[in-house]
Amino acid sequence: MKKLSDLLSSTRLFFALAALLLGAFALGGLFPQGLAPQQYQEMFGRVGASLVSRLGLHDVFSSAWFLALLAAAGINLLACTASRWQLIKTRPGVFLVHLSVLLLFAGGLVRGTFRTGGTLAMQTGETHGGYTLPQGGYVPLPFAVRLKDFKITYWEPEKHLVHALNDEAGVMETVEAEEGKPLAFKTLAQELKVLKFYPNFSIGRSGPVSLDDSRSNPALTLAAGKGKQVRPIYLFARFPDYHGTAGNTGVRLIYELRGGRVKQFESSIDILENGSVVKEASISVNSPLYYKGHRLYQSGFDEGNPRFSSIQVARDPSVPLIYAAFALLMAGLTLAFKKELL
């Protein structure tokens, strides 16, 4: 028993386990993680992919051998701390640091056992009473979430660009298009004027229409020529080969809808319990909502669908434990290093 205790609390074991952990971290840090089996097969062949799967190399940080290594390191640290408990009097900083790392291990265990999280993929106006797990499956929430509104703001407005090109010279010229204004190409003799922008172009009963404001099928109509010779030209951002010839000049016009850089995206939500609104909130990146042990994070959007918002939901009871460990770690390091630094 004494021998086992000595072994578990030995610094030699600590150095060995730390070296092994360094190797494992490096393996997980360098080896591509979480890819589909097909991708490993393409990279390493069938035998290699099978080995990757058996050794858990596709998911090192959840593999049995890695968790066993972490457990061994945790036991070693616990034994070291317990056998050197007098440090609390002689070197309290060192003791606190070791205690904090033990708390981190405990936090990791709580997280691995109890953390849940997934995605709420919502359209404005929808109400969801649960979220979808990454691996599939549905988890009900103790409340419902209604997406009232979703908006994306940009650092600069989107730009409508029209490129004139031919087969020989490639892109000859690019100009910015504005509704109702001429397209000021210097290299084209033909007169062109921008008539209308259709965010989501379609043909309705009375002609071209935009189905909604989403940029699902952006199109631009131009008027080419003068007086009675005017003919319309339709340019489609997603279908550059469709239409777009400028007369018989051999020049093609390509329409590009260049979106502005996203500044922020924000969901206005209602929290409902028993059908009644109990909380109204606005969540954006870096500003989550905390409600009844769940955190709701703004995580994504779809540029083609302005009504869509992706919200991450997480419930992690390990957070207080981890934050306490962080505080202990910094306090311990400060105490431990104070004399040597000052």
Add this chain to the structure above:
Amino acid sequence: MIIPLTQKIYFFLYAAAMAIAISGFLLGQKWKLLYSTAALGAAWSANTAYIALRWYWAGRAPMSNQYESLIFLLWAFTGIYLAFLYYSRREFEWLTPWVAALALTGTAGASLLDRSISPLVPALQSNWLLLHVSTVMAGYAGFALSFIVGLAYLYNGSPERAGRRAVLDRLMYRGCLVGFWLLSLGIITGAVWANSAWGSYWSWDPKETWSLITWLYYALAVHLRRGRGWTGVKFAWAMIAGFALVMFTYFGVNYLLPGLHSYK
């Protein structure tokens, strides 16, 4: 106009700090070291002004890309050295040209990176950006100091320089401790920020993983020094190898292993 000018000034002053010291060694005029240190102090002041001007111009802390973080790292590196030098009553002033050489090389390297001031992506619009990046970069600066001192230690290997080596050994360790304390704080602020922005304080993202590797490596180095007597040459080599790891975590991961930290 004034921002690029400030950058040129501190680049010139780092070069001057090195040149003055080298000319002093060649001509046997050791008093020139004081002027070399003064030039380094002036370079650090100009570097401070550059960061402040960029901060004012951008309307946010200049920590959002590789270029801005590297400039901050070099500022912190020189600052930590000057602080140690001041509190030691200029005990190791002969290290100034070594420090100036690394700051100069880093500044020259930074000029190859994208220097444009861009608006922040939503994920970076947080006060945690300043706390997280500044503490991690200052941590790297501490490790950079222990690296340069480690090199100087190996260079001063002859027995008649025992006194100088004892000073270097102590400084090497102090640089390592400063770096370790700050890196710990940097990882913690990053975890708290990640929990607030992404819903998870740890995701095994490549940058997180390599930061943990760096942290564990230096934790081992401190244990080896305290528990196994790794001082002098052994510790100098440990600090040199450690800094290679820091460089991989800082640069290599950004370019080779894309992940949540791919802002460059």
